[in-house]
Amino acid sequence: MLSIVTITLKGIFRDRIFQGIMVLSVLFIFIPSVASLSMRQVTELSTTLSLSLISFIMLLLAIFLGATSIWKDIERRYTFSVLSLPVSRSTYLVGRFLGIAIFMLIAALFLGSAAIVSIKIASLTYPPARPLLWSAIITSIVFDALKYIIVVAVAMTLATVSTSFFLPVFGAISTFLAGTVTQQVYDYLQTPSAQAAVSVVVRKSALVLYYLLPNLSGFDLKVHAIYAIPLNTQGLLLSAVYFLIYIGIVLSVGALLFARREMK
């Protein structure tokens, strides 16, 4: 398992597309000066821009790494040589996943440091209305990474059954988009007005999707980070547990599907 994690990390760091995506982090340099153009709430704006940039880069990485790793192994026929070693399909899948997950955390650390530097610069030149809550900023970045690790798990599971990269790529993007709004849709459907307006069938199927799709809204702490709102520890703990359980379930399904897949 460990050696699969290692070669996965080596593969990511040596990949051109990854290097291209990471070049985007150069944009952090410009954030304080761009934010200063607004003249008001410069630090808040810098925080917003930094966190959004991290999210954007992490989303690209999650889709690119999650959707292509297993698919590429099959497409390039690496699976013939690797899966004929005494390694089980589930070990391979989980090893690949852990490699990517660890990489996402490393990327979060790297991008987060760049973000903190640019937020710090902005706050020194334009002191914010409320003092910065660094713990909220850092926690927000960590939970953002967890969110995208869920997207990675979904993309990899889709790749175990897919013969092209369309399903994992677009499946992961749709899952991500749907996952960020499912809580809002659920809350809306609980209101009396929705109970009256929406048919039972739609409500039931929305409920099924609500439980099937990842609920990513709990991982979005940007508002806390930007406006220095204290975090709710219990809520965070709940999200962390949710993260572990959801990943566990998705990867178990993926492992099951992958074990049944034939290497033709």
Add this chain to the structure above:
Amino acid sequence: MIAIETAGLCKQFKGKKMTRVDALKSLDLQIEAGEVFGFLGPNGAGKSTTIKLIMGLLKPSSGTASIMGVDSTLTDSRRQVGFLPENPAFYDYLSAEEYITFVGSQFRMDSSLLKRRTEDVLKRLDLWEARKRPMRGYSKGMVQRVGLAQTLVHDPDVYILDEPMSGLDPIGRALVKDIILDLKRRGKCVFFSTHITDDVEKVCDRVGVIVKGSLVAVDLVENIMRSGVEGYLVHLRLQDGAGRNFAGIEPLRVAGSTSEFYVSCSAFNAFMGEVNASGAEVALVETRRRDLEDFFLSLVNRP
């Protein structure tokens, strides 16, 4: 001890438009430990399908396969095997050295032993100079040699090689034959597929011929070679009467005092009787045989 076994092994593929391809029809094979077995068949005969089933890459439609008594659907069946896929591909961002090390670690090799064995096999397969370069830049023959190196590094008892000589130059092919013969001397079991009879003739103990998904012959190479003897080419030195016949057999060619006769197996004794009686000197007797190639072609072309 049986190293590789298949029993009633079948594989059907779903083809286009709901058709089915019977890639393998009820294969029964038993390969002994210590045996070098050539799996011979034309393109599309089902060799790779069989091998993928044995390696657990494909699931049988029916029947079973096992390695060293462990069913091929289990991960543990691959503990004692070195496997070379057909036209192999390896993580191209790794170097040969990194990949071989990775393979060794999957077999839980001790790290100092692994380091030594990695060096050995890389040198043996002439990859030592290139060992630090990413495999992306390797030629086809080099990748094939990496493929062989990764079967050897953990020194397993069973080797399953799908067309090991393909993509290699004559030096590479000779090296592979050398390696197989060496494994044979060390009592290892080698099962390899090929469509080239010459490869089989040189290194195998036994050969199985597969045509259109069915095993049509399995025999010792030695038996095939012996049963293939069809007659003899006899060179006689005659003092006088060059051009005469013996037991009614006319010479094929006459050059000076030497006459050359083709004698079938059945006529050989009568022919030699007359030769002895005439006092003619026998200069040379050559065996005329159908070789493995003819044997193979006769099986493949059989209606």
